[in-house]
Amino acid sequence: MEINENFLEGCLFFNTQTFSRTLLRIAEIEFKHLKISPAHASLLLLVYDSPGINPKKLSRFLNLSPSTITRFVDALEKKKLLRRETQGKSTHISPSEKGLEIKEALALAYKQLILKYTGLLGERAVNQLSFTLLTANKKISEFSDQNE
Numbered sequence: 641m642e643i644n645e646n647f648l649e650g651c652l653f654f655n656t657q658t659f660s661r662t663l664l665r666i667a668e669i670e671f672k673h674l675k676i677s678p679a680h681a682s683l684l685l686l687v688y689d690s691p692g693i694n695p696k697k698l699s700r701f702l703n704l705s706p707s708t709i710t711r712f713v714d715a716l717e718k719k720k721l722l723r724r725e726t727q728g729k730s731t732h733i734s735p736s737e738k739g740l741e742i743k744e745a746l747a748l749a750y751k752q753l754i755l756k757y758t759g760l761l762g763e764r765a766v767n768q769l770s771f772t773l774l775t776a777n778k779k780i781s782e783f784s785d786q787n788e
Contacts, residue, residue, distance in 0.1 A: 663757065670753040674745060676721075678753075681746055683712050684735070687722060687725075688743055688750065691734040703781070 648654045667678035674681070679702075684702055689691055699709045713733055716722040721739035725732045734745070758766050 646654075666756055667753050670749045670756065671746075674707075674742060674749060676742075676746070680712055680716055681750060683709075684721060684739065684746060685750065687733055687735050688746075691736075692732040693727075695731055703777070720751065744750065 643750060649761065664678065669696075671678050671681050676684070683698060686698060690697070695706060695709045698704075698713075701704050702709070713722060713724060716739070717724055719738075720736055721742070723734055723736045725734070761769070
């Protein structure tokens with residue numbers, strides 16, 4: 641039986657997954673020297689910008705489940721990059737001293753990542769893709785939220 645691979649060319653699911661995996665490999669290279677994953681780096685950058693942020697806001701900003709945020713915070717706390725403070729039912733996440741020590745290196749790695757993919761794709765394509773994906777994510781999230 642012959643397989644027709646052309647259907648994959650027009651499949652949004654297949655193409656976004658392929659693109660995401662490739663972009664992740666590039667990101668992992670940029671963050672490897674810091675011994676931190678790109679996802680953990682994104683969370684840390686949010687915490688740097690909003691010390692004392694609560695997990696619910698992190699979940700919303702990163703579009704990740706609360707349990708995933710808990711796992712990320714646990715991992716970063718274990719590396720002593722974050723500290724978690726609980727006051728009654730409220731939890732607040734802040735960078736630790738060690739976490740603050742890598743802030744500049746983390747920001748530089750993120751900048752290098754952006755420069756790398758912008759160099760590969762071109763600034764116009766990056767801006768168009770980012771806007772298109774942002775818009776699509778909002779629409780598809782609404783559908784997903786309604787059907788949970």
